[in-house]
Amino acid sequence: MTAVITGIGVTAPTGLGTDSYWEATKAGRSGITPIDRFDASGYPAQLAGQVPGFTAAEHLPSRLVPQTDRMTQLALTAGAWALEDAAYEPDAFGEYGVSVVTAASGGGVEFGHRELENLWRKGKKFVSAYQSFAWFYAVNTGQLSIRHGGRGPCGTLVTEQAGGLDAVGQARRHVRRGTPLVVTGGVDGALSPWGWVAQLSTGLVSGTGYRPFGAEADGYLPGEGGAILVLEDAESAAARGIPAYGEIAxxxxxxxxxxxxxxxxxxxxxxxxxxxxxxxxxxxxxxxxxxxxxxxxxxxxxxxxxxxxxxxxxxxxxxxxxxxxxxxxxxxxxxxxxxxxxxxxxxxxxxxxxxxxxxxxxxxxxxxxxxxxxxxxxxxxxxxxxxxxxxxxxxxxxxxxxxxx
The missing domain is CATH 3.40.47.10 (Thiolase/Chalcone synthase)
Known part of the structure; x- marks a missing residue:
C-alpha cells in the first residue's frame, strides 16, 4: 500500500502559509531575528527563528485562543491549511477513518511558564484551568483530532528534532493498516525564558548565528513553527481526485x-x-x-x-x-x-x-x-x-x- 502526501500546511519563521514559506526558502531569505517575545538581553544567545505576523484570533475560534499555547495555535492553523490543501471532507472517511500523529518536544512551554508565573506571583486562583492540558506534549495531536474529527488511532512522537520524521513513519504504518487518512508532521516552539534556558543548558546554542557545515559553525539557533502534512492511501487519494506531492517511499x-x-x-x-x-x-x-x-x-x-x-x-x-x-x-x-x-x-x-x-x-x-x-x-x-x-x-x-x- 502506497502512502502519499496530499496536503501541506506551513507556519514558519520564513512565512505564514506554504506559498509564502516556499518563496522565501527558494530565495534564501532568513527568518532569524533578535528575540522580541521576551527580554533576552541578559542571556548569552539572543537570536531565534520567530513566526512573524501571526495573530491567533485571525485564524482560530475565539474560544480556543485562551485555551492554547502559541505552538498549538500555529499547529491548528497549519493543520487547517493542510486539510484544505488536501480537499478534506470529514464525511468521506467514516467515523474512524482519520488519525492524527504529530511530533512534540516539551509541549506548551510558553503557556506553562506564564501560568507558573501567575502561581508564584499571584496565587493558585490566578492559574488558568486550561493549564491542565495546554502544556501537555500531546496537546497538538489532541486539539487537531478534536477540531477535525480524527477518531482513528492517534499518537505523539517525542524524539526532539527527529520527531517530524518519526511521526510520518508512524502515520505511514497507520495507512498501511487501513486508516485512509492521517494528519501528521509537527509544529513546535518554546520561545519563553523557561524554554530558552532549557535550550541554553545544552551548550549547543550559538550566540552569533546558525551556519551548518560552515567553517565558522559554533552551534544552532532555536526557532518555532513547522509543518502539518496530510498522509493518505494513494488509491483513496486517486478515488477522490486529489493529486499527490509525492510518496513516502x-x-x-x-x-x-x-x-x-x-x-x-x-x-x-x-x-x-x-x-x-x-x-x-x-x-x-x-x-x-x-x-x-x-x-x-x-x-x-x-x-x-x-x-x-x-x-x-x-x-x-x-x-x-x-x-x-x-x-x-x-x-x-x-x-x-x-x-x-x-x-x-x-x-x-x-x-x-x-x-x-x-x-x-x-x-x-x-x-x-x-x-x-x-x-x-x-x-x-x-x-x-x-x-x-x-x-x-x-x-x-x-x-x-x-x-x-
Whole structure:
C-alpha cells in the first residue's frame, strides 16, 4: 500500500502559509531575528527563528485562543491549511477513518511558564484551568483530532528534532493498516525564558548565528513553527481526485549508542535502512536535506555519513533550516515539506548563511539550484541520540501532480 502526501500546511519563521514559506526558502531569505517575545538581553544567545505576523484570533475560534499555547495555535492553523490543501471532507472517511500523529518536544512551554508565573506571583486562583492540558506534549495531536474529527488511532512522537520524521513513519504504518487518512508532521516552539534556558543548558546554542557545515559553525539557533502534512492511501487519494506531492517511499529510525561505547553513531544506519525500505540505492538519490546541526562535531559526523554513502561531493545537499532555526518537533516535518515542494518544482533551495562548506559535500549555497529531482533523502537527529531518515519520491501513479507526472 502506497502512502502519499496530499496536503501541506506551513507556519514558519520564513512565512505564514506554504506559498509564502516556499518563496522565501527558494530565495534564501532568513527568518532569524533578535528575540522580541521576551527580554533576552541578559542571556548569552539572543537570536531565534520567530513566526512573524501571526495573530491567533485571525485564524482560530475565539474560544480556543485562551485555551492554547502559541505552538498549538500555529499547529491548528497549519493543520487547517493542510486539510484544505488536501480537499478534506470529514464525511468521506467514516467515523474512524482519520488519525492524527504529530511530533512534540516539551509541549506548551510558553503557556506553562506564564501560568507558573501567575502561581508564584499571584496565587493558585490566578492559574488558568486550561493549564491542565495546554502544556501537555500531546496537546497538538489532541486539539487537531478534536477540531477535525480524527477518531482513528492517534499518537505523539517525542524524539526532539527527529520527531517530524518519526511521526510520518508512524502515520505511514497507520495507512498501511487501513486508516485512509492521517494528519501528521509537527509544529513546535518554546520561545519563553523557561524554554530558552532549557535550550541554553545544552551548550549547543550559538550566540552569533546558525551556519551548518560552515567553517565558522559554533552551534544552532532555536526557532518555532513547522509543518502539518496530510498522509493518505494513494488509491483513496486517486478515488477522490486529489493529486499527490509525492510518496513516502522509505523510513527508518535508530538510536545512537550510549556514551562510552566504542560504536559508531546511528545516523548512517538510519539512512541505509530507509534507502533499503524504499528499495533504492544511493546512486538513485538526487538530493539530501541534511540534519545540519551547526555544531562542528555533529556536522563532521553527518558529512562523513554523506561521503560514505554517496562519495565526496557525490550528491547535492541542502539545509534550508539555517533560515528558520531548529524547530524542535517541527523541524524535520518542515524539511519534509520542503523536500516535497522541491520534487514538485524541480528546484533545490539554498542553505542561507553559509558561503562555503568546511566539509567535502556539495552543499547548495547562494542560490537555489534547478535539478531533475525524483528521489530525495531527508535526515534528522534529535537531542538524546535519536536518528531518523525518510525517502520521498515523486509519485507517478494515478493522482500524481500533473506538473510532475
Amino acid at each position: 522509505g523510513y527508518a529510525a535508530t538510536l545512537d549508542p550510549r556514551p562510552g561505547l566504542d560504536a559508531p553513531p546511528g545516523l548512517r544506519r538510519a539512512a541505509e535502512l530507509a534507502l533499503a525500505d524504499a528499495r533504492v540505492t544511493p546512486s538513485e538519490v538526487d538530493a539530501v536535506f541534511a540534519d545540519a546541526a551547526g555544531v562542528p562535531e555533529l556536522d563532521r559526523i553527518e558529512a562523513q555519513v554523506l561521503c560514505g554513502l554517496f562519495g565526496p561531493h557525490g550528491v547535492p545537499v541542502t539545509a534550508p533550516k539555517s533560515a528558520t532555526g531548529r524547530l524542535f518537533g517541527g523541524g524535520a516535518a518542515l524539511d519534509l515539506a520542503a523536500a516535497l515542494l522541491s520534487l514538485r518544482d524541480g528546484v533545490l533551495p539554498p542553505t542561507p548563511g553559509v558561503e562555503r562548506p568546511d566539509h567535502p559535500i556539495d552543499l547548495v549555497t547562494g542560490a537555489a539550484r534547478e535539478l531533475p529531482l525524483r528521489t530525495v533523502l531527508v535526515l534528522a537527529r534529535g537531542h538524546g541520540g535519536f536518528n531518523a531518515a525518510v525517502v520521498v519520491r515523486a509519485h507517478h501513479g494515478k493522482g500524481a501532480h500533473p506538473w510532475r507526472s
